[in-house]
Amino acid sequence: MKQFLSFVKKEFYHIRRDKRTLFILLGMPVMQILIFGFALTNEVKNAKIAVLDNSKDASTLALSSQLEASRYFDIAQELHSQADIEKAFRAGKIKLVVVFPQQFDQDLSHFNKSQIQLIADASDPNVATTLTNYATAVIMDYQNRITNERKLPYTIKTEYRMLYNPQLKGAYTFVPGVMAMVLMLVCTLMTAITIVREKETGTMEVMLVSPVRPLKIIVAKAVPYLLLSIINITSILLLSVFVLDVPIRGSLALLVFESILFTITSLALGLLISSATNSQQTAMFISLTGLFLPTVMLSGFMFPIENMPLPLRVISNVVPAKWYYHIASSVMIKGLGLAAVWKETLILTGMTVFLLAVAIRKFKIRLA
Amino acid sequence: MTNNRIITANQLTKIFGGFKAVDSISFDVHEGEIFGFLGANGAGKTTAMRMLCGLSMPSSGSATVAGFDVYKEPEKIKRSIGYMSQKFSLYEDLTIKENIRFYAGIYGKSDAFIKDKTAKLLQQLHLGSEANKLVRSLPLGWKQKLAFSVAIFHEPRIVFLDEPTGGVDPVTRREFWNMIYEAAASGITVFVTTHYMDEAEYCNRVSIMVDGKIEALDTPSALKRSLHAASMDEVFLKLARKAVRSGD
Known part of the structure; x- marks a missing residue:
């Protein structure tokens, strides 16, 4: 020993x-x-995105500011036409473009549904997936809040949790x-x-x-x-x-x-x-x-x-x-x-x- | 010097594949003597020595070391011997004291014994103030003297030295041999291999191995007389020239 x-x-x-x-x-x-x-990790912070807002109403502005406020996104550019999208991606800094259609708010309040288009730079598929997931999550979050505010009977709360925190x-x-x-x-x-x-x-x-x-x-x-x-x-x-x-x-x-x-x-x-x-x-x-x-x-x-x-x-x-x-x-x-x-x-x-x-x-x- | 035989080898042989590294050598070493084991590179010295130390099993023949059989009691042999290898065998990244403690520790010596003897040894070697320095910082000659002291620290009956003075200057070699004499005077049998023929002169008896066989075994003066040589150098050359093998 x-x-x-x-x-x-x-x-x-x-x-x-x-x-x-x-x-x-x-x-x-x-x-x-x-x-x-x-x-x-696949986590992305302060990714530069662009917004093409064809509606410019209360809802789209609120959503934009919510995206900007989240720690994942940074709205680097406001686009004015469909043609700008291509240019923005070509410039290389923008990873995601959020497109609001015309009459977004109107559609939402009248028909209870509206659409948002997310266009991602998929040359890096992992980042693209993560960004669209995050953006979807932020949008869902907003949708959820207005649902509560307007006291409408449906909830979709459980859906996005899985996507969140990848x-x-x-x-x-x-x-x-x-x-x-x-x-x-x-x-x-x-x-x-x-x-x-x-x-x-x-x-x-x-x-x-x-x-x-x-x-x-x-x-x-x-x-x-x-x-x-x-x-x-x-x-x-x-x-x-x-x-x-x-x-x-x-x-x-x-x-x-x-x-x-x-x-x-x-x-x-x-x-x-x-x-x-x-x-x-x-x-x-x-x-x-x-x-x-x-x-x-x-x-x-x-x-x-x-x-x-x-x-x-x-x-x-x-x-x-x-x-x-x-x-x-x-x-x-x-x-x-x-x-x-x-x-x-x-x-x-x-x-x-x-x-x-x-x-x-x-x-x-x-x-x- | 008594005539007690402390090492005996009888027809000791080691075969690697078809190669007879050691070819039935027989010799005795007396207790307390300095026994020089000479031979050119590749003559089989190291292999023979490894068999005696219990590092290698003989292919045939018999041998006893300190009264123990190399086949049956290698563990008892290991307790009775000290060993210093060709390569310098202290730990460079340990201090002098730590090296001594470690080697004494693996021989199971008591703390009191180690403490007492370490103090004496450091004084003898004039290393008292250096005791807590890393071995790395010592000059080669000092390292070798220290390695020898460590090899006999546990007071073995026999110490095996495998080319202990390789690469050191003549003054240090001389000092090293003084230490060997002291060890022999205290009763430790010294079994030493060397390349330096002046060192062979310091031995009580020498054996000269050529191609795995012992060609000559006697005192240096008797060898010189019988071969009509002026020095051990000449003795060695006369015998080793017959060698067929060469190199390591």
Whole structure:
């Protein structure tokens, strides 16, 4: 035990002395969560739009000012004819044009219905969809208010809620994805590098000549990164709950348990890489291209697996991150319990045990 | 020096694939002596040494180290030996004190023992004021002396040194050998491989390996006499010239 503790202590010294790496390890998850949460969402703020008001009545003015007042839109231009629309889009700044027909207010008060045309610049389809959704929401909101004011018996209140706040929809899916990515990167890459570094410097040999058992060396190497990962999981979850308003719907304990399981899977992978390589560069290369890319591409976090061709769908099954991502998003977002994810948990456990067994075996064989 | 045999090797062989890296070597090392293990690159020195340290299983033959069998009791051997590798084996990003603590810790030494001995060692090496500095900041010669002190810190019966003085200046090498003498005087058996023939002269006995076999084993003066050579350098050249293998 004493041997083991001196080992763990030494590993912590290594990590503490290398401030830059430590900063990256702890800062990366925070950065990723913030980047994904704020920069890569479909949320649009203060988008420049133009209005072609063919009616200029009380309702259209009220609607225009409501669009302007919302934080999503900024009316940059008042258009005067149909021909102006094309010009406005050509100029490039305008993303959406709102067209009010003639006699808008009259139609609305006489027939209880009227039309608004939304023309969006669909060269960026995501932005176009989001903008039309937002505009529709603002218009619905207005319609709702006048409905209440004029005491007419129908309501349409429930319809637009789903469309509203699409930014949350984005955040939901990426939080478990970022967790998978960060855990994979920290554990696999760092374990592989730290072991291979000792091979490079020759200290591993000295260690193997000592009475310490190889298993202890390996476990001691893994402990600090396991702790670091727990810190990372905590910071990611805190950020998503308190900054991005992504709730943890399922059991926190289950989520943490599954994350630790995945951490161990990643550690085992790192170990396997370290026993197969002799230089830090090779270890890094294998970790990044062999593991990090599949984690991003084939876990279902960036691209839906169902839409992939069959060979890729088959390959995705051996990517541990796929199973973890599935479990984490089920627990966190859908609020499901172990009953719903036991199969995936079992697969992940199986992978972990297999990888650990192979890694330890390889580590020992190298000595003979 | 007693005539207690602390290392015995009998027909010790290591085969990699079809290649006989070590070809049935037999020798004894006496307790408390400085035993020089010489040979050109690729002669099989390191492989032989790794077998004795329990890092590698022999293909055939037998050997005992500190009375323990290399096949059956490698763990007990590991407890009785110290080892300093070719590559400099301290952690550069740890302080001197932390390095000592770590290596003593993995041999399971008590805190009191470590504390007491660290203080003495630092005083001996005149590193008292440097104890909390990173090893990275030390000159190479100091690092090597420190590495040797760390290798015998847990008071092993035998210490294996694999080309310990590579790349250091003659003055430091001389100082390093003084430390080896001190260790031997305190009863530690020293098993050392080297490329420097002047260092071979410092050994009590030397063996010279050529192509996986031991070609000669005796005291430096007896070897010089029997081969009619003026120096160990000449002895080595006369024997090693027969080598077929070369390089690492």
